[in-house]
Amino acid sequence: MTGHAKRWLLFAVVAALPVLFILLPIASFLITSFFRVEGGVILADPNLSNYGAFFGNWTYLGTFLGTLWLCLQVVLLSIALGYPVAWFIWRRSGTVRYALLLLAVMPLFMSYIVKLYTLRAMLGLNGLLNQMLVGIGFLDGPSQFFLFNQRAVLITMTVIYLPFVILPIFLSLERIPRGLLSASADLGAGAFDTFRRIVLPLSLPGTIAGGLFAFVLALGDFVTPQMVGGTTGFTIGRVIWSQFGLAYNWPFGSAISAVLLAVALLIIGLGGYAASRRRV
Amino acid sequence: MALELVGIRKNYDRLEVLPPLDLSIVDGEFLTLLGPSGSGKTTVLRIIGGFARPSGGQLMFDETDITDLPANRRPFNTVFQDYALFPHMTVRDNVGYGPLVQRRDPARSARLVSETLAIVGLAAMEQRYPSQLSGGQRQRVALARAIVCEPKVILLDEPLAALDASLRRQMQLFLKDIQRQIKTTFVFVTHDQEEAITMSDRIAVMNGGRIEQLGSPRDLYFQPKTKFVATFFGDNNIVEGVLAPGAGEVDTPLGRLPIDRRGMPAIEGRCIVAVRPERMRIGGENGAAIAGQVAEVVFSGPMTRILVAPAAAPELRLDVRLSSDAGQPPPQVGERVTVVFDPSDAVVVPG
Numbered sequence: 328m329t330g331h332a333k334r335w336l337l338f339a340v341v342a343a344l345p346v347l348f349i350l351l352p353i354a355s356f357l358i359t360s361f362f363r364v365e366g367g368v369i370l371a372d373p374n375l376s377n378y379g380a381f382f383g384n385w386t387y388l389g390t391f392l393g394t395l396w397l398c399l400q401v402v403l404l405s406i407a408l409g410y411p412v413a414w415f416i417w418r419r420s421g422t423v424r425y426a427l428l429l430l431a432v433m434p435l436f437m438s439y440i441v442k443l444y445t446l447r448a449m450l451g452l453n454g455l456l457n458q459m460l461v462g463i464g465f466l467d468g469p470s471q472f473f474l475f476n477q478r479a480v481l482i483t484m485t486v487i488y489l490p491f492v493i494l495p496i497f498l499s500l501e502r503i504p505r506g507l508l509s510a511s512a513d514l515g516a517g518a519f520d521t522f523r524r525i526v527l528p529l530s531l532p533g534t535i536a537g538g539l540f541a542f543v544l545a546l547g548d549f550v551t552p553q554m555v556g557g558t559t560g561f562t563i564g565r566v567i568w569s570q571f572g573l574a575y576n577w578p579f580g581s582a583i584s585a586v587l588l589a590v591a592l593l594i595i596g597l598g599g600y601a602a603s604r605r606r607v
Numbered sequence: 608m609a610l611e612l613v614g615i616r617k618n619y620d621r622l623e624v625l626p627p628l629d630l631s632i633v634d635g636e637f638l639t640l641l642g643p644s645g646s647g648k649t650t651v652l653r654i655i656g657g658f659a660r661p662s663g664g665q666l667m668f669d670e671t672d673i674t675d676l677p678a679n680r681r682p683f684n685t686v687f688q689d690y691a692l693f694p695h696m697t698v699r700d701n702v703g704y705g706p707l708v709q710r711r712d713p714a715r716s717a718r719l720v721s722e723t724l725a726i727v728g729l730a731a732m733e734q735r736y737p738s739q740l741s742g743g744q745r746q747r748v749a750l751a752r753a754i755v756c757e758p759k760v761i762l763l764d765e766p767l768a769a770l771d772a773s774l775r776r777q778m779q780l781f782l783k784d785i786q787r788q789i790k791t792t793f794v795f796v797t798h799d800q801e802e803a804i805t806m807s808d809r810i811a812v813m814n815g816g817r818i819e820q821l822g823s824p825r826d827l828y829f830q831p832k833t834k835f836v837a838t839f840f841g842d843n844n845i846v847e848g849v850l851a852p853g854a855g856e857v858d859t860p861l862g863r864l865p866i867d868r869r870g871m872p873a874i875e876g877r878c879i880v881a882v883r884p885e886r887m888r889i890g891g892e893n894g895a896a897i898a899g900q901v902a903e904v905v906f907s908g909p910m911t912r913i914l915v916a917p918a919a920a921p922e923l924r925l926d927v928r929l930s931s932d933a934g935q936p937p938p939q940v941g942e943r944v945t946v947v948f949d950p951s952d953a954v955v956v957p958g
Binding site: 504506507509510511512513514515516517520524525528529 | 656658677678685689692705
């Protein structure tokens, strides 16, 4: 066998796994999205009616846009909370720093379902949050404000995806040479100027990456809305899930998934472009 | 007197890296802190710049105590060893950073930035990013970024270490030229003695946290006061010996060598005799003579280096430099010769 052929064989072996487990399933649901269902049977009869139904019906499109808006809120909220935490950890030194970092990413090692139930318990009528707010006299009695609505989905997703935001922000802060901070101080900048003009721009790629993680994870999450969303916390993930699980309309579910995938790829592409435009 | 270090010292926990040190830096001079790594030279620079707190002592600037002033409020600027240019800013924004964060008048600052970029020869590159520049150009940006702030003192931490030899020589002359133009005090840290000699008005030779000797390059080269300075600065012929009180001769393994005690500190007992290679001759009269055999002849352009094994101690080598165009051909390897030097060219320091 020639060296050329050997290289191709090696490439084929390496490529087999992702093709088999990633590309083929995606191709399969893309193809399914052009089929239609009649009497509970999927008919291989290529047409665009699923896409027409999605874009032509405000119930679906509205839910989809609402979900995008929800995900954007999750991103902004988790960055607003995660950036200061990452910054705080970064400013520590030695063992304290890595102990704190470990604590911050610890939730990643816990079961997603356990975290959901814990949050549901905390946000509920007799939950920790209500008891605290009543305890400090902020509320007269327990409130339904925090559970089984869109707000609950937002809070829960933010809490669950926070470690995914903290970690890349911390890593991008970690990559800033300390010498740049010395140089900034040397040139007369105070702590705020150094943060605004040096630290923040240089940690932006990591912040964008963290935001993308949160966005994409939130976009595909259908369990969280199911668990804490009640009737108003309806997201496109739940719609897709119901098309597959309840309505048995796989082609329509595939079509919505395809739109979701396209939007996710577009957002990732935009984020990657924005991050790469920073010269670091 | 511009900048004064009074009993400045530095400990890391129990470890003393800098015993109490006094140093006066004159307004407008080019002062070099020269020493091997671990000699404390960078620590001194970091303390002056405000990046390290001294464990004791005072830092005075124009009769004001600035020991506790943070780095961003000192009228000093630093050229860092790795340049520390801001990667997300253009050359122009890097240079304009100081005036910007110091809230200086924008119109005047813009003019000053342009002038400074012209001085360092980077006017055409002001829209480039640091990653698009060569090492020498980055060096110039770092320098421009410091001088545009019109500091009273510029601190340079081995700024030429990362450059190749020819570029380094070019930058040495360039730095010296800039310093003459802007008449600012430069405090320069290096471990390269040739660099120190080329650029400095005064050199402080540091070793183990102490200043071994402070003086002009000429003083340090021809009048070293310690063995460390005599060996650190350029090539030297060094031989250990014993000096009797008041005597005009030193007992060495090479025999009794006459010395000239005029202008020399009172030394007795164990000592070191040092003679520069270019102050030694092959043959001739008048002076101290050492018989030996030529061990090696090395032609190195303008000078020819002749290594002589003395007859009294054949394991030693005397280093003699002769001008290559002296008229007569250099001695051959194996030839018996007499190495001669003038006693007034011999430096004696305590051993």
